[in-house]
Amino acid sequence: MGYAAAYGQSAAAGDSPENLISRALDLGVTLLDTADIYGDSEQILGRALTGRRESVVLATKFGIVAPPMGGNPPVLNGTPTYMRECVERSLTSLKTDYIDLYYLHRVDPDLPIEETVGAMAELVTEGKIRHLGLSEAAPDTIRRAHAVHPITAVETEWSLWARDIEAQIFPLARELGISVVPYSPLGRGALTGAITSRDDLPENDWRRTMPQYAEGTLDKNLTTLDVVREIAAAHEAAPGQISLAWLLAKAPDVVPIPGTRRIAFLEQNIRATEVVLTADDVARLDAVTVIGKREYMTDNWTSGVSPRPNS
Template sequence: MAARVKVPRIKLGSQGLEVSAQGLGCMGMSAFYGPPKPEPDMIKLIHYAISRGITHLDTSDAYGPHTNEILIGKALKEGKRETVQLATKFAFTYEGGQFGIRGDPDYVRAACEGSLKRLGLDCIDLYYQHRIDTNVPIEATVGELKKLVEEGKIKYIGLSEASASTIRRAHAVHPITAVQLEWSLWTRDVEEEIIPTCRELGIGIVAYSPLGRGFFSSGPKLVENLTDDDYRKYMPRFQAENLEHNKNLYERVNAIASRKGCTPSQLALAWVHHQGNDVCPIPGTTKIENLDQNIGALCVKLSAEEMAELESIASSIKGERYASDAGTWKTSETPPLSTWKCT
């Protein structure tokens, strides 16, 4: 596999945003996938990714919380800012030890100001609503985001884990540039309605967890090495009753990868890249060698027959992607704007 392939550029959405065809998910550097990684190592990794042509960096105020944005801000000093298309997100709250989701206009503005300060920036390239607040009409949330665009504090608006109807309602208020969703060989439920809706409206697609949260990188042995504070350990697909079945899936994917002379993770990532030039996967990693391997997926070419073979294998996956559907696109409907009382 060519190690020094140049990462191409793609247009994300219809409003002018251009990003690297593969992005870098930064969450695992600071949160959720075990303890935070050493800051100097992560800054070095980010700089290396930029040097390889990966310029679309993805973070959120929820990662840490806040510490990942601070890390990214430090990494973007020393002249790196102009080469990067930075995405961050808002919506998750941790107030009084309680988890929540907010999308009311006051919170949208306060969250944006907080992210700008932590990142050390004047403007965010792509600002997502991380999860949908089902108590606030999406029109009210996007209306405030539209004001932030007009004020120059954000350039483009995105949604994450939003249903097709939510996307349509949001897009009617202000053009949505990108929808971030989980899309991989073992997570394909978005293909029925959400992907076609995005394409109809000219909205770019950002695929998170394109390697099945590391499953296609390490297979079942991934679970053996997870720390107790790694939340993958508690996800249904990694539970014993499902993992043994899913192990067979990995072995079959691995056999195809061996036949093609690539790794299972490159094969799985190549499958996402083959979905279209409006799709930007954002695999996360904390290791330079894994980043190089992810870039190598751009060299893996799949025939229609190979795509079908992979999809046939993956269709037998067992286990839901989360322990519940709370906070996913399946539960993202919001009340009509006519019910909203602005305070």
């Protein structure tokens, strides 16, 4: 998503995506996650994976026609017709014959989940996709979807700054044998220690609209990094590595997807797999709390949704 300039950075910022992806694969990364709404990210991956497609699990998503930007509500579409349009575009952009993991990016509140997932299951039969995923779905929705066709992964925001998954969704995933893919596992950059105040964010940075980054709120939330830094110092690690190691300690099939545009940060993130936290470390991190809701709570996406075009 970072290459779609979501956080206010210029298109030229960072290392070239082709070099970044090549380095990731060389270091053993096997899951690459994108979406049709992330600018030209699918096309970038399609070019970067030439000759290396079989070495990765490739995930992409459909269902968001327009995200909630500038105060506007989202436009969502999970209809079978739209899904088929999207998957064909994604296959072309990614330069592949199949998608390993195809997510419904957000649940369409105007359509029974059974209808969307049933249509996605047809793509499995046709060989266009191999596994189904849901992103930011409510517990009952996940259970109903899984009854139609096995759901392989649930993607949702999860980090030391976003913990609501732990109440119902994570236990449900354990019950049903569904992997959890935490996005924004570094608190959208805050948990790396790189952000010290709102002044560090460009004026057009999306994070300025998020409740946890609000004026006054962000300063209070950044104090949670004190414990992260203490644990990082004890392990001779970076704060971001501790945040990732905390998620990796939750279960073997919890697979965080930290995004970056820098090879140096990519290498740092990968080394989080070498950090072994103690039970006391995990307990101290579990006790971290922040104020302000994360941006995309499931209920925020199922209320106030704009009508689909031509609906």
